[in-house]
Amino acid sequence: MFSSSGYDAHESVTFFSDAASGLRGVVAIHSTRLGPAFGGCRAWFYDNDEAALQDALRLSRGMSYKNAVAGLPLGGGKAVIIRKPGETVTPAQFEAFGRIVEQLGGRYITAEDVGVSMSDMIHVARSTAHVGGLPxxxxxxxxxxxxxxxxxxxxxxxxxxxxxxxxxxxxxxxxxxxxxxxxxxxxxxxxxxxxxxxxxxxxxxxxxxxxxxxxxxxxxxxxxxxxxxxxxxxxxxxxxxxxxxxxxxxxxxxxxxxxxxxxxxxxxxxxxxxxxxxxxxxxxxxxxxxxxxxxxxxxxxxxxxxxxxxxxxxxxxxxxxxxxxxxxxxxxxxxxxxxxxxxxxxxxxxxxxxxxxx
The missing domain is CATH 3.40.50.720 (NAD(P)-binding Rossmann-like Domain)
Structure with missing residues (x-):
């Protein structure tokens, strides 16, 4: 990870999985300098795990810059859920993802991004309060x-x-x-x-x-x-x-x-x-x-x-x-x-x- 082209002094990168639901993905926290890292969760098909990591690294850095320029008291983070071709992310997987967010103790706040809807965030919110993009x-x-x-x-x-x-x-x-x-x-x-x-x-x-x-x-x-x-x-x-x-x-x-x-x-x-x-x-x-x-x-x-x-x-x-x-x-x-x-x-x-x- 440290030699990856997308790595930019990220504070932490969490690779997560949930055997019961089949959930797999990455949460990248680029910076909490201005506040907790806030950035959406993307569910996408990746050619390989390295591509998923690169996406999380680059997107989380972008969130740090986005939040800073927008004048928000927030740092930058991003999550990617790795989807398999022909499969959709299930409510059980989103609830499991919420548990991952909860384990990060408020250092990362999630919301919807590409491939994820507001209704999906409702399932995430059953497991954590660190979520935005709700009704x-x-x-x-x-x-x-x-x-x-x-x-x-x-x-x-x-x-x-x-x-x-x-x-x-x-x-x-x-x-x-x-x-x-x-x-x-x-x-x-x-x-x-x-x-x-x-x-x-x-x-x-x-x-x-x-x-x-x-x-x-x-x-x-x-x-x-x-x-x-x-x-x-x-x-x-x-x-x-x-x-x-x-x-x-x-x-x-x-x-x-x-x-x-x-x-x-x-x-x-x-x-x-x-x-x-x-x-x-x-x-x-x-x-x-x-x-x-x-x-x-x-x-x-x-x-x-x-x-x-x-x-x-x-x-x-x-x-x-x-x-x-x-x-x-x-x-x-x-x-x-x-x-x-x-x-x-x-x-x-x-x-x-x-x-x-x-």
Whole structure:
């Protein structure tokens, strides 16, 4: 593990299994510098155990940075449940996962992520109180975090088109959305209502057909969605899609979407910058979900206050883009500097990301 490319001074990594239910997976805690590590649980099919570990390591580090930039009193962690092809995660397995979370004594707080729903979190909550993303009660924050994630991405795209295209109007803009899960679908709804022309792709043919009927979207093959001649590409599926092979084929001037770990390597952020493609750092633009789940778990705001906090993602990204232009620094490095400043055990005299708002 210590020689893994995804390892970044993680505080702890827990490999777990439950013989009775067949549960297997990993909980990675990257940092508790700012508070308990908060990050979702992902249930996915992995080619091997090493791939599951890498995903947990990279995602947990991303959560540390995401929570820091969002100004949350939380550290970063992530859990992955290893699914077998053709199998679904059972309620018994989610309850067993809750027991694993409980054993960590509050150092890790979980919520839903890819492949996991709010109803699954109800089963987790039977075994632990260290869980967010549960059904909403009255006007308190809570519920499915994906609409908040989608709204944050929408706000982030606003910042991006203002910075690169000098407009705040979506009317007539062409936007390609990769992935039509909860976040991608909600994002399409907002973009369509604002007047954008949509191009979509998903492995689920029914989701594509629904987007075509509801939003007038043009459907393209999954392997071609990144390379469309559009104004914005919004990746809302899995990570690692921006790499040395795909970046030279990208035709859009902006990439801004909800997927985690969109850059396969840090060098790929420089590749985008060198090609004058404006990249919205994923952990900044997709923070809406954790802002919602954190308010629910910490009981620090109403539903209306959460929406207002998510809207500030536009301001944060505007600051990142401004700093990027003024220093000729790729946006992902500007965002990293801001996150590291807030994660530093001692305050720094100055920061290359000064003046940014969370």
């Amino acid at each position: 909403q009660a009255g006007q308190a924050a809570g519920g499915d975090p994906s609409p908040k994630t989608a709204y944050g991405v929408y706000c982030g795209i606003l910042a991006a088109i203002q910075a690169r295209l000098s407009t705040r109007s979506f009317s007539g803009l062409k936007i390609a959305v990769q992935g039509l899960g909860s976040v991608g679908r909600n994002l399409c709804e907002r973009l369509h209502a604002a007047g954008a022309e949509l191009v979509v792709a998903d492995i689920n043919a029914a989701a594509c057909e629904a987007a075509q009927q509801r939003f007038g979207a043009r459907v393209v093959p999954v392997g071609e969605i990144l390379f469309q001649a559009v104004d914005v590409v919004a990746p809302c599926a899995l990570g690692g899609i921006l790499n040395a092979q795909t970046i030279p084929r990208i035709r859009a001037p902006i990439i801004a979407g909800g997927a985690n770990n969109q850059l396969a390597t840090a060098e790929d952020g420089q590749r985008l910058h060198d090609r004058h493609v404006l990249y919205a750092p994923d952990y900044v633009i997709n923070a809406g979900g954790i802002i919602c789940a954190a308010a629910e778990y910490l009981r620090t705001g109403s539903e209306d206050q959460v929406w207002a906090r998510v809207a500030r993602i536009e301001q944060t990204l505007a600051g990142v883009f401004l700093e990027s232009v003024s220093t000729d620094t790729p946006p992902h490095l500007v965002a990293d500097a801001l996150a590291l400043q807030r994660l530093s055990p001692a305050p720094r005299a100055s920061s290359p990301a000064k003046g940014l708002a969370a």
